[in-house]
Amino acid sequence: MRSRGFSWRPFALSIAVGLIGLAGPSSASAATQIGEVFTPTAGCSATFMDFQSVSPQDQYVVPFDGVITSWSFQASANPPQQKVKFFRPVAGNDFTVVGDSALETPAPSTLSSFSTRISVKAGDLLGRYVATNGDCVRNATGYTTRALSGSDASPGTTATFSVVGSSVQIDIAATLEQDADADGFGDETQDQCPTDATTQGACPPPPGAGADTAPPDTTITGAPKKRRNRHSIFSFASSEPGSSFRCSLDNGAFESCGSPQDYRNLKRGSHTFAVVATDAAGNVDPTPATADWKVKKKKKK
Numbered sequence: 001m002r003s004r005g006f007s008w009r010p011f012a013l014s015i016a017v018g019l020i021g022l023a024g025p026s027s028a029s030a031a032t033q034i035g036e037v038f039t040p041t042a043g044c045s046a047t048f049m050d051f052q053s054v055s056p057q058d059q060y061v062v063p064f065d066g067v068i069t070s071w072s073f074q075a076s077a078n079p080p081q082q083k084v085k086f087f088r089p090v091a092g093n094d095f096t097v098v099g100d101s102a103l104e105t106p107a108p109s110t111l112s113s114f115s116t117r118i119s120v121k122a123g124d125l126l127g128r129y130v131a132t133n134g135d136c137v138r139n140a141t142g143y144t145t146r147a148l149s150g151s152d153a154s155p156g157t158t159a160t161f162s163v164v165g166s167s168v169q170i171d172i173a174a175t176l177e178q179d180a181d182a183d184g185f186g187d188e189t190q191d192q193c194p195t196d197a198t199t200q201g202a203c204p205p206p207p208g209a210g211a212d213t214a215p216p217d218t219t220i221t222g223a224p225k226k227r228r229n230r231h232s233i234f235s236f237a238s239s240e241p242g243s244s245f246r247c248s249l250d251n252g253a254f255e256s257c258g259s260p261q262d263y264r265n266l267k268r269g270s271h272t273f274a275v276v277a278t279d280a281a282g283n284v285d286p287t288p289a290t291a292d293w294k295v296k297k298k299k300k301k
Contacts, residue, residue, distance in 0.1 A: 031188050035060050035126050035173035037074040037111060040135040044080060060126045062086070062176060068118040069186040071101060071174040072111055073136075079106040080134025083152075084174055086118055087125045093146065096158040098124055103131055119184050126174055140169035212281040216240040220275065222260070223291040230268070230295055235260045238277035238285075248274040248288075268295045 036059050071084045085100040099118035106112035129152045130136065137145075145168040146161040153159055177186030178194075185191035185200050193203035222235035236245065236259045247257035250272055257275070276288035 031069070031175050031177040031186070032063060033173050034062060034176055036169065036171065037072055037173045038138065038171050039074055040076045040171045041138045042135065043078075043133060044130050044136040060170075062120045062122055062124040062126070064176070064178065065121045066119075066176050066178045067184060067186040067190065068099070068101075068116060068120055068174045069177050069189050070113055070115050071172065072113040073104075073106045073173075074111050074171050075106040075108050076135040077108045078134045079108055079112075080130045080136050081105045081132040082128050082130045082134075082136070084116070084118075084172065085127050085129055086120050087127055088121070089123065089125070090158055093160050093162065094158055095125070095146075095161055097153045097155050099155050100129065103129075105132075117184065117186070117190065119179070120176070126172070128170065128172055136172070137168050137170055143169045145170075212279070213283060215283040215285050216243050216277040216279045218245075218275055218277040218285045218287075218289040220273075220289045220291050223273065224293045226294050226296055230264065230266045232263045232266060232271070232273075232293065232295070233260050234263075234273050234275070234291070236275045236289060238279070240277070240279040242280045243277040246276050246278070248272075254288075266295050268297055270294050 068084070068086065073079065073082070081103060083101045083103045086098045087095040088098050090096055098120060101114065101116035101118065104112070104114050128136075131152075144163060146163050148159050148161050151159070177188045177190070179185065179191075180187055180194040181191070181197040183191065183197040183200070187194040191200045193199050193201065196203055217239035218236065219239070220234060220236045222233070224232050234247075238245070245257050245259065246254035247261050248254045249263060251274075254274070254276065261273075261275070263273075270292065271294070272290060272292050274288045274290045276285050278284045
């Protein structure tokens with residue numbers, strides 16, 4: 001903002017939602033946790049692929065389309081070597097493997113987390129493949145475990161799973177993030193540009209914007225100081241050609257305007273005018289130009 005002999009002043013223009021339960025997407029970057037993590041109290045067999053049914057609880061069901069970006073496991077002193085897997089119901093006891101993580105050995109007696117990247121859809125189920133024996137489940141009313149013994153089925157494989165136990169709960173969880181541009185990367189931690197599927201880094205500047213990031217400088221070039229006439233005119237300019245302007249009278253809302261700006265039938269007393277420029281690249285002057293003036297009472301005859 002520049003001054004030219006007038007009265008100026010500045011013018012201020014889970015996810016983790018807990019360890020139990022689900023939360024739907026609240027924004028494009030909100031993640032949620034699927035499954036439960038707790039201290040294990042029972043063993044699990046080797047080479048089993050298993051997952052949970054949804055009745056009466058749905059902790060292990062994917063609530064919306066997105067990307068699994070990490071998974072965690074609360075281990076006892078004897079953790080199993082395992083991986084997370086996601087399954088899509090087909091019909092009856094048939095399920096298709098839609099993706100899996102790398103095989104990991106969690107640290108004993110602590111909560112371990114591992115990064116991954118698995119695209120999933122609403123309704124897919126969280127499960128796991130156990131490669132070595134260890135503690136990994138506990139009893140909990142209402143859960144059912146299905147298993148396919150002896151096989152680590154690869155993504156794309158459809159197989160029939162048999163029910164091998166009930167009231168069993170897996171101490172495992174996964175973080176689900178939205179994927180607005182459907183590029184297979186989670187919008188919160190893996191993708192800095194969820195509006196462009198061609199990049200996961202910072203979004204490129206819009207076409208024609210170039211490298212212009214400097215805001216324009218707004219200048220009032222003509223303004224009244226004191227006048228008895230209730231009609232006041234202001235002229236103004238921007239340091240960058242092609243700028244647009246918004247004006248405010250007496251601290252009101254800024255509205256689109258052009259130079260000169262004409263105000264009529266003003267009340268007598270003190271007034272404030274402000275104007276701010278926006279250049280062609282969309283940069284806004286952070287300090288609008290302002291002027292104070294007074295409409296005086298008429299002289300008595």
